Amino acid sequence: MGKKYVLDVLGEVCPVPLFKTKEKVTRELSSGDTLLVETDFPRAVRNIIDWSEKHGHHVKVIEIDEACWQVQVTKK
Amino acid sequence: MKRKILTLLLLVTFIIILVIAWEHGSSLYWAAGVLLGFILHRCRFCFAAAFRDLIMFRDGSVTRAVIISLAISTVGFALLQYYSGLTGSDVPGNIEAVGVNTMAGAFLFGIGMVIAGCCACSFLMRLGEGFILFLFVLIGMLPGSLLGLLHRQWWESIWSHPPVYFPDYLGWGITVVVQLLTLMGLYLIVRRWEKTERGI
Amino acid sequence: MRKIIVKLLTSDWPYWVGGVGIAVINIGLLALTGKPWGITTTVTLWGFKLANIIGVRLENVEAFREYLTRLADFNFWYGGNLLNVGLIFGVLVSAIISREFRFKKITGKRQVYLALLGGLLMGYGARLASGCNVGALVGGISSLSFHGWLFLIFALGGAWVGCQIMYVLLRRVM
Numbered sequence: 001m002g003k004k005y006v007l008d009v010l011g012e013v014c015p016v017p018l019f020k021t022k023e024k025v026t027r028e029l030s031s032g033d034t035l036l037v038e039t040d041f042p043r044a045v046r047n048i049i050d051w052s053e054k055h056g057h058h059v060k061v062i063e064i065d066e067a068c069w070q071v072q073v074t075k076k
Numbered sequence: 077m078k079r080k081i082l083t084l085l086l087l088v089t090f091i092i093i094l095v096i097a098w099e100h101g102s103s104l105y106w107a108a109g110v111l112l113g114f115i116l117h118r119c120r121f122c123f124a125a126a127f128r129d130l131i132m133f134r135d136g137s138v139t140r141a142v143i144i145s146l147a148i149s150t151v152g153f154a155l156l157q158y159y160s161g162l163t164g165s166d167v168p169g170n171i172e173a174v175g176v177n178t179m180a181g182a183f184l185f186g187i188g189m190v191i192a193g194c195c196a197c198s199f200l201m202r203l204g205e206g207f208i209l210f211l212f213v214l215i216g217m218l219p220g221s222l223l224g225l226l227h228r229q230w231w232e233s234i235w236s237h238p239p240v241y242f243p244d245y246l247g248w249g250i251t252v253v254v255q256l257l258t259l260m261g262l263y264l265i266v267r268r269w270e271k272t273e274r275g276i
Numbered sequence: 277m278r279k280i281i282v283k284l285l286t287s288d289w290p291y292w293v294g295g296v297g298i299a300v301i302n303i304g305l306l307a308l309t310g311k312p313w314g315i316t317t318t319v320t321l322w323g324f325k326l327a328n329i330i331g332v333r334l335e336n337v338e339a340f341r342e343y344l345t346r347l348a349d350f351n352f353w354y355g356g357n358l359l360n361v362g363l364i365f366g367v368l369v370s371a372i373i374s375r376e377f378r379f380k381k382i383t384g385k386r387q388v389y390l391a392l393l394g395g396l397l398m399g400y401g402a403r404l405a406s407g408c409n410v411g412a413l414v415g416g417i418s419s420l421s422f423h424g425w426l427f428l429i430f431a432l433g434g435a436w437v438g439c440q441i442m443y444v445l446l447r448r449v450m
Contacts (some may be wrong), residue, residue, distance in 0.1 A: 010380070010381065010383075011209070011380045011381045011382060011383045011387075012383060012387075013193040013194070013202065013207065013209070014122070014124070014125060014128065014129075014193050014194075015128055015129070015132055015133070015190075015193070015442060015446075016193075016446070018133060019132070019442075019446050020446075022133070040378050040380050041205075041380070042120060042205075042288075042376050043120040043122065043125075046120050046288060047129070047133075047135075050135065050137065051133065051135065054135075063375075066375050066378060067206075067371075067375060067376045067377055067378035068378065079372065079373070079375070082372055083369075083372065083373055086365075086368070086369050086372065089365075090365070090369075093358075096353070097353055097358055100353035102353055102354070102355040102358050104305075104308055104309065104355075105309075105355040105356070105358040105359045105362065106358040106359075106361075106362045107362070108301050108304065108305055108313075108359060108362065109358055109359040109360065109361065109362020109363045109365070109366065110362040110363070110365050110366040110369070111297075111301060111366060112297070112298070112301055112313070112359075112362070112363050112366060113362060113363040113364060113365060113366020113367040113368075113369075113370065114366040114367070114369060114370045115289075115293065115294055115297035115298075115301075115366075116294055116297070116298075116363075116366075116367070117366065117367040117370040117371060118285075118287075118288065118289045118293075118294075118370055118374075119288075119289045119290065119291055119293050119294030119297070120288065120291070120294075121291060121294035121295075121298075123409035123410070123413075124409075124435075127431065127432060127435035128435060128438070128439060131435060131436055131439045132439050132442070132443075137291050138291050140291070140292075141291035141292045141294055141295035142295060142414075143295075144292055144295040144296065144299075145294075145295030145296065145298045145299045145414070146299075146414065146417055146418060148295075148296060148299035148300070148303075149298075149299040149302050149303055149414065149418035150417070150418050150420070152299065152300075152302075152303035152306070152418070153302075153303065153306060153312075153418040153419055153420065154420060156303070156306055156307055157419070157420070166310075168306055168310045168311070168419075169306060169311075169312060169415070169418070169419030169420075169421070170311075170312055170314075170406075170407065170411060170412070170415035170416050170419045170421060170423075170424070171416075171419050171420075171421040171423075172406045172407075172412070172416065172421060172423045173423065174422055174423045174426050177404040177405065178404070178405045178406075178412075178423050178426050178427060178430070179426060179430045180401075180404055180405075180430075181400075181401040181402065181403070181404025181405030181406075181427075181430075182401065182405045182412070182426065182427040182428075182429075182430035182431040182434060183401070183430045183431070183433055183434040183437075184397045184398075184400055184401035184404070184434060185397065185398050185401030185402055185405065185408060185409075185431055185434060186401075186430065186431040186432065186433060186434020186435040186436075186437070186438060187397055187434045187435070187437050187438040187441070188393075188394045188395070188396070188397025188398035188400075188401060188434075188438070189394065189398055189409070189431075189434075189435065189438070190394075190434075190435050190438025190439055190441070190442055191390050191393055191394035191397065191438050191441060191442065192390060192391050192393075192394020192395055192397075192398065193390070193391075193394070194394075195398065195408060195409045195410075196315045196316050196319065196398060196402060196408035196409065196410060197315055197363075197408070197409060197410050199395075200315070200360055200363045200364050200367070201363070201364075201367045203364050203367075204363070204364040204365065204366070204367025204368040204370075204371060205367060205368075205371050205376065205377065205378075205380075206371070206377050206378050206379045206380055207380045208379060208380065208382060209380070209382050209387055209388070209391055210391065212388050212391035212392050212395065213391045213392070213394060213395035213398075214319075214322075214395060215392060215395065216391065216392040216393065216394065216395025216396040216397075216398075216399065217316075217319055217323075217395040217396070217398055217399035217402075218319070218322060218323035218326055218399065219323065219396065219399070220395060220396040220397065220398065220399025220400040220401075220403075221316065221319055221320040221323045221399040221400070221402065221403050222320070222323050222324070222327065222334075222340075222399075222403075223399070223400050223403075224399060224400040224401065224402065224403025224404050225320065225339050225340060225343065225403045226337065226339050226340075227400075227404070228339065228403060228404055229339060231404055239421060239422075239423070240421065240422035240423070241419075241420060241421055241422075242420045242421070242422065243420055251420055252420075255417075255420065
């Protein structure tokens with residue numbers, strides 16, 4: 001089990017959520033760590049999933065509240 | 077349960093406005109607007125993203141959708157314009173002069189949409205999604221539009237040229253074929269660009 | 277059957293569906309009204325309305341004459357206004373039925389300043405170039421007019437500059 005990090009981007013719009021996710025995942029996480037991104041912007045959810053899949057990171061989404069999601073990106 | 081009532085309420089509002097708009101002869105616009113909003117939101121479509129995601133994240137998925145859209149509407153518009161030419165009426169569409177005003181306007185618009193995080197189309201979408209923030213974009217846009225109108229002549233006076241309508245110069249067939257080939261080329265360039273990687 | 281429809285209406289659709297949708301509706305608008313889809317002309321009229329309400333006198337400005345005549349028959353039922361309001365309404369419907377609507381909080385002053393500045397630039401630019409991404413880029417290119425392509429080239433340049441500004445802001449400030 002890797003370490004868990006939390007990134008709160010509630011209320012932020014593009015390009016902030018994906019940019020911050022990308023920075024954290026590529027610079028701070030080591031392989032196996034998971035970043036929990038909390039966002040209320042549907043487009044950001046899709047963006048982060050697309051980016052993660054493109055780069056081979058494991059990604060999972062759970063709805064934590066109405067119109068509020070946690071995207072879990074596990075670094076490959 | 078609450079959602080069902082809300083949905084019903086929205087449906088009733090839609091129909092009431094549709095009926096009243098019918099009296100004013102503008103129900104078509106209302107129906108088209110609602111349909112566009114629904115489709116664009118379900119697709120998470122955004123013109124600003126077509127530019128920004130391509131540059132910042134090397135993600136051209138929206139850009140490619142815009143290119144596909146342009147290819148389809150090019151054919152549709154050309155047919156309608158050709159048909160109106162046969163009946164001798166004015167050419168329909170947005171055919172405007174080109175000049176320094178177009179270049180400066182597009183450039184400033186480009187900067188603005190990346191900074192604001194939306195374009196003129198997606199700021200309306202963000203409002204519908206519940207972003208209060210985008211009211212501030214609107215507040216900025218209103219005086220901006222008036223200022224733009226006020227200064228337009230000055231920009232035009234630097235250099236401007238009457239509208240360039242391609243079929244007048246190249247003929248119908250060549251214009252459409254060249255434009256479709258250009259769009260196809262752009263599509264391939266975007267595909268290529270997506271495969272390049274830069275670690276930001 | 278009902279389940280399939282609900283699922284279809286509340287799931288994510290691929291981007292190309294949006295592209296095809298825009299093209300089809302735009303062609304329909306051109307065929308039935310003679311003008312393609314546009315947004316910023318109406319936004320400008322909103323600006324005139326607001327100026328009227330807060331009491332700014334604009335009658336004697338030559339550059340505004342064309343818009344002032346349009347303003348005469350502008351009300352809620354004006355076609356362009358219904359297009360814009362309808363778009364917001366359509367998004368609202370889509371967001372509510374799929375549990376995606378929520379009043380999003382503003383995270384700070386920085387967001388507000390950027391929104392105001394971005395809006396100002398977009399309003400100004402759209403009026404200079406006779407349209408935004410929708411009216412000038414999509415409407416212009418589809419109408420086989422050169423100004424649409426010119427808009428595309430310079431908007432791409434502007435977006436590139438905007439991205440550089442955002443890089444600096446995101447790295448240093450946010």
